[in-house]
Amino acid sequence: MPSRVQVHTGTPRTxxxxxxxxxxxxxxxxxxxxxxxxxxxxxxxxKSSRRPSFSMDNLLHHKKDKKRDxxxxxxxxxxxxxxxxxxxxxxxxxxxxxxxxxxxVKPGRFENIIESPPLVLYGNITSSTGALLSGRLKLLVEDPxxxxxxENFTMVLKAITSTKxxxxxxxxxxxxxxxxxxxxxxxSESKTFHKDSDNQFPxxxxxxxxxxATTQSQLASISYALYVTATTTHGEKIEYLHPLSVQRAIQxxxxxxxxxxxxxxxxxxxxxxxxxxxxxxxxxxTMSLSGVVEKKAESQTRWRLRKLSWRxxxxxxxxxxxxxxxxxxxxxxxxxxxxxxRTLGNDELKTGWKSDFxxxxxxxNLEFEASLAxxxxxxxxxxxxxxxxxxxxxxxxxxxxxxxxxxxxKNTTLITPTGAARVLRMQFGLVVTERGxxxxxxxxxxxxxxxxxxxxxxxxxxxxxxxxxxxxxMMEDYHGPLEYEDLETMxxxxxxxxxxxxxxxxxxRRPSYGRVESGESSSAPHTSRQPRGGWTxxxxxxxxxxxxxxxxxxxxxxxxxTEDFGEGLSSNAAQx
Numbered sequence: 121m122p123s124r125v126q127v128h129t130g131t132p133r134t135x136x137x138x139x140x141x142x143x144x145x146x147x148x149x150x151x152x153x154x155x156x157x158x159x160x161x162x163x164x165x166x167k168s169s170r171r172p173s174f175s176m177d178n179l180l181h182h183k184k185d186k187k188r189d190x191x192x193x194x195x196x197x198x199x200x201x202x203x204x205x206x207x208x209x210x211x212x213x214x215x216x217x218x219x220x221x222x223x224x225v226k227p228g229r230f231e232n233i234i235e236s237p238p239l240v241l242y243g244n245i246t247s248s249t250g251a252l253l254s255g256r257l258k259l260l261v262e263d264p265x266x267x268x269x270x271e272n273f274t275m276v277l278k279a280i281t282s283t284k285x286x287x288x289x290x291x292x293x294x295x296x297x298x299x300x301x302x303x304x305x306x307x308s309e310s311k312t313f314h315k316d317s318d319n320q321f322p323x324x325x326x327x328x329x330x331x332x333a334t335t336q337s338q339l340a341s342i343s344y345a346l347y348v349t350a351t352t353t354h355g356e357k358i359e360y361l362h363p364l365s366v367q368r369a370i371q372x373x374x375x376x377x378x379x380x381x382x383x384x385x386x387x388x389x390x391x392x393x394x395x396x397x398x399x400x401x402x403x404x405x406t407m408s409l410s411g412v413v414e415k416k417a418e419s420q421t422r423w424r425l426r427k428l429s430w431r432x433x434x435x436x437x438x439x440x441x442x443x444x445x446x447x448x449x450x451x452x453x454x455x456x457x458x459x460x461x462r463t464l465g466n467d468e469l470k471t472g473w474k475s476d477f478x479x480x481x482x483x484x485n486l487e488f489e490a491s492l493a494x495x496x497x498x499x500x501x502x503x504x505x506x507x508x509x510x511x512x513x514x515x516x517x518x519x520x521x522x523x524x525x526x527x528x529x530k531n532t533t534l535i536t537p538t539g540a541a542r543v544l545r546m547q548f549g550l551v552v553t554e555r556g557x558x559x560x561x562x563x564x565x566x567x568x569x570x571x572x573x574x575x576x577x578x579x580x581x582x583x584x585x586x587x588x589x590x591x592x593x594m595m596e597d598y599h600g601p602l603e604y605e606d607l608e609t610m611x612x613x614x615x616x617x618x619x620x621x622x623x624x625x626x627x628x629r630r631p632s633y634g635r636v637e638s639g640e641s642s643s644a645p646h647t648s649r650q651p652r653g654g655w656t657x658x659x660x661x662x663x664x665x666x667x668x669x670x671x672x673x674x675x676x677x678x679x680x681x682t683e684d685f686g687e688g689l690s691s692n693a694a695q696x
């Protein structure tokens with residue numbers, strides 16, 4: 121046999137050593153790239169090199185030939201961590217040193233100052249007078265030149281109605297319906313505004329009472345906002361958005377009482393509810409169940425209340441109207457209606473009522489507290505009935521479980537259940553509204569202004585009896601005789617002076633018919649009309665005692681101060 125030729129290319133360890141040299145050279149180059157000139161990295165030995173990964177090391181060296189030093193391995197890992205830490209720290213420092221990027225400087229901005237109270241519509245949609253909005257829009261100039269020249273400046277009050285189930289998915293026209301309620305144009309021509317000036321623009325608007333309140337329901341939402349847009353001469357736009365919250369508060373009135381009859385039994389339920397309820401808080405519910413006892417000759421049957429459960433349901437409804445692009449998805453001239461119902465609050469009662477089986481017919485009375493806020497994840501929405509197709513209503517549902525019992529009339533304590541039971545279900549509508557608080561409607565708190573004063577004085581009523589408090593007044597002209605009394609003419613020394621009349625301030629006496637004529641005696645018959653004051657002729661000619669003093673004595677004391685003892689002074693004053 122020919123001898124086998126053996127060819128040896130080299131020792132078996134030559135190839136691994138060659139590969140190790142190549143790997144070490146690559147590691148040195150990579151380590152040199154990561155060396156930093158910082159004082160922390162200067163302490164690291166330059167001879168240290170990064171070891172290959174665990175998988176590569178296993179391929180290069182056999183387990184039996186590996187002799188690792190744990191301390192060296194830890195040092196190498198520590199050096200690796202330090203190098204990585206320094207890299208991140210250097211990057212973070214570089215990022216911190218870099219100057220932030222500033223956006224373009226805006227020429228100005230707007231601020232809104234509301235002067236009116238919160239927007240609350242008091243009353244329902246048929247009786248509410250609306251809510252008054254008044255405020256001031258302020259322009260703040262931020263341009264480096266300290267002035268801004270505006271070409272146009274407008275503000276629009278919009279009502280936005282959006283549905284969560286539109287006809288066309290992801291279609292803005294099908295989702296939102298925008299209605300413009302009011303538009304203010306503050307500038308008719310270009311104007312320059314300076315930074316130091318007080319650039320304020322007042323505005324006001326009366327929200328009509330039929331508008332729906334701000335709503336966030338399951339299927340739709342209604343919101344109001346002020347949109348401000350201004351354009352500078354350089355074409356820059358300044359925009360501002362201010363949302364408005366409009367609420368409705370219905371004033372409470374008398375409690376509502378409802379009666380429900382449950383045939384074929386004689387049971388009758390009477391429930392008393394408050395006229396309005398609020399999203400937060402509790403409200404009382406009073407209920408009485410009569411006709412629970414049916415007496416016969418020797419026995420009687422009665423209904424005993426076992427359990428009562430109540431819940432408040434919220435019914436939401438929305439009508440989705442398609443836009444012009446998606447009209448083909450629905451029938452011509454029609455829309456899609458969506459409705460959804462959810463439970464806001466519920467509870468069960470097994471005790472807490474009083475049963476009276478001794479009265480005629482028997483009666484069960486109970487009272488409990490209900491609330492719309494028993495679930496934290498459900499926020500109640502106030503009642504809404506909008507002409508845009510959004511409607512929200514609430515109902516209180518009561519369910520009573522009654523069981524029938526039998527007992528003899530001789531001993532009513534021997535009660536035997538018959539096994540019959542019934543579920544009595546009642547449903548009542550609730551009016552959910554916001555709290556009015558201490559506020560009143562704007563027309564009641566506003567004093568009258570000058571323009572409200574009518575041009576003529578107020579009337580005294582009308583002949584129409586249906587004309588309120590001023591109705592039924594009759595105004596007629598008087599055509600009868602006019603009764604008056606002639607004044608007595610007094611003598612006057614000066615013939616050219618106008619005639620003077622006797623003062624009638626003295627108290628009236630008994631009526632006397634006669635007139636005092638000059639030169640007529642006191643015994644003349646009383647044929648003339650009654651003089652003014654009711655004095656007779658003799659009484660008018662009689663002079664008082666204090667006037668009969670001696671005229672000579674009066675002349676002697678003419679220049680002295682005399683005191684008049686007239687009628688009405690006391691006797692002590694006359695003596696002094």
